[in-house]
Amino acid sequence: MAKFSEVQVDGVPMKIAHAAPSGDGPHPGVVVMFHRGGFDDFTIKVLDDLAAAGFAAAAPDVYHWPPVEEPPEKNPFPVDPEIIKDISATLDWMEGTGKVDMNRLGITGHCMGGRMAFLGASTHPQFKACVPYYSGNMFKPWGEEDAPTPFDRLKDMKAEVKGFFGNDDGNPSPEDVDKIGVELDRLGIKYEFHRYDGAGHAFQNFLAPERHRPEATADSWAKTEAFLKEVL
DSSP: OOEEEEEEETTEEEEEEEEOOSSSOOEEEEEEEOOTTOSSHHHHHHHHHHHHTTOEEEEEOTTOSSSOOSSGGGSOOOOHHHHHHHHHHHHHHHHHHTOEEEEEEEEEEETHHHHHHHHHHHHOTTEEEEEEESOOOTTSOSSSTTSOOHHHHGGGOOSEEEEEEETTOSTTOHHHHHHHHHHHHHHTOOEEEEEETTOOTTTTOTTSTTTOOHHHHHHHHHHHHHHHHHHO
16 A cells, blocks of 8 residues: 655655565656546555555655645646656655665656656656657646746656557547647657547546446556567
8 A cells, every 4th residue: 555755845844655675675656647536546656556566656746736625626737847846856756765676766647647658758867768648738838837847848758658548538538639749759768658439537536436437447558568578
């Protein structure tokens, strides 16, 4: 079961939820960027499932910047400069455990976490694998209006990408996914996208029964584990 630790980011305390396989490792590491629900049962299951598959997984609480609201989804969306700092702090914490192989790192996330996974992989060249799930809002910055968007930052990414999307989603729409794929092709970044008919946004989220699609969930997670094991 996932546990919690705490670090300081610019003097502000931040929780990190983490889970790891048994043994001292070092294990390949995966940073998990949570969805709108924060550290809910879905995010904890992602961490636990990654640990069961052999990965040391850690998720930063990007809602830690004040003012902090409850429940988590009442918090404003985090801003990109702070997200980048939180990912850096999480990597520093992982390295400090001595149980993570810092040469074998991946990043994943669902919904806004998928957007943040792209952002993290584009701003931290040590990531070798990026697994975004239905990453909306790729074409707008969070923060300063004239700042680069996650889409703009793709040119700096070194990771290989495996992405998962629902064809009934509106954000990102199938056209948005096409646009991201065209850009990755142009940049020469190795990627593979999987799209599911009859699935919309948050199709893996079992906490939202009206959105959850069990078959797409099982298929995409099996592909995620296989990809991470292959690349890391």
